[in-house]
Amino acid sequence: MGLWFQKKTELDLSQLVIDCHNHILYGVDDGCQTEEESYIVLDYMIHTLNYQTIVFSPHIMKNGFDNTSDDLKTHFEQWLPRLESRYPRIAFGLWAEYFMDENFQSLSKQKNLLTWHKNHILVETAMNYEDMNCQHLLYDLLMSGYQPILAHPERYTYWNKQLDTLEHLKEMGVKLQLNLFSLEGLYGNSVKKWAEEILSNNLYDIAASDIHNSRQVDFFSTLKKNSKLSQYFDTIQNSILCSK
Numbered sequence: 001m002g003l004w005f006q007k008k009t010e011l012d013l014s015q016l017v018i019d020c021h022n023h024i025l026y027g028v029d030d031g032c033q034t035e036e037e038s039y040i041v042l043d044y045m046i047h048t049l050n051y052q053t054i055v056f057s058p059h060i061m062k063n064g065f066d067n068t069s070d071d072l073k074t075h076f077e078q079w080l081p082r083l084e085s086r087y088p089r090i091a092f093g094l095w096a097e098y099f100m101d102e103n104f105q106s107l108s109k110q111k112n113l114l115t116w117h118k119n120h121i122l123v124e125t126a127m128n129y130e131d132m133n134c135q136h137l138l139y140d141l142l143m144s145g146y147q148p149i150l151a152h153p154e155r156y157t158y159w160n161k162q163l164d165t166l167e168h169l170k171e172m173g174v175k176l177q178l179n180l181f182s183l184e185g186l187y188g189n190s191v192k193k194w195a196e197e198i199l200s201n202n203l204y205d206i207a208a209s210d211i212h213n214s215r216q217v218d219f220f221s222t223l224k225k226n227s228k229l230s231q232y233f234d235t236i237q238n239s240i241l242c243s244k
């Protein structure tokens with residue numbers, strides 16, 4: 001009886017199908033540092049949670065993580081044969097988490113951006129101050145034919161409780177991505193509450209882990225019991241990133 005009850009109340013995270021925001025590609029940013037650490041994270045996500053597609057999204061940020069598309073592609077392609085041999089039924093991909101700075105602006109003009117599922121692009125903006133250029137950059141991306149996905153809007157503290165700002169971004173055509181661990185308090189209680197509010201207003205399109213290291217794997221097990229996530233789980237549309 002106890003086991004049955006537990007099964008009924010635990011959320012099946014395999015319904016998310018794809019994790020499109022993570023720092024599992026080792027040794028290129030503040031994420032996993034070694035191939036072995038990456039395997040600890042991947043083993044859990046694939047064998048325990050049953051994710052089917054993992055798309056790596058390393059940081060590209062001037063004066064922080066000066067990665068280039070070519071360097072990241074080379075690193076990924078060198079790793080891919082070992083990944084495919086270890087996880088034969090899983091699809092792996094690469095794009096990036098772009099910090100929207102001046103460097104990004106020039107990259108986007110050169111059309112030299114790592115995208116996923118045709119034209120989707122994952123972008124982030126400053127956490128602690130509002131970059132007044134942010135909305136213009138998102139608009140320019142849309143006008144250039146990209147589909148921007150704004151990473152973890154709940155973490156931009158200056159927008160806290162500003163549902164109208166997020167609604168405006170959605171009306172522009174920007175998609176919003178929830179960091180799953182925000183709901184578990186990884187970034188503090190205020191971010192957690194704000195993420196819950198965005199979720200209950202059905203404003204998120206995508207949910208992803210943004211996992212950085214093997215210690216964070218523990219957050220997945222508590223997430224399966226998260227009542228807020230289970231209540232609004234159906235509003236998440238990760239499948240749009242899987243369809244052809």
Ligand SMILES: [Fe+2]
Nearest residue numbers: 021022097210
């Ligand atoms: Fe990230």
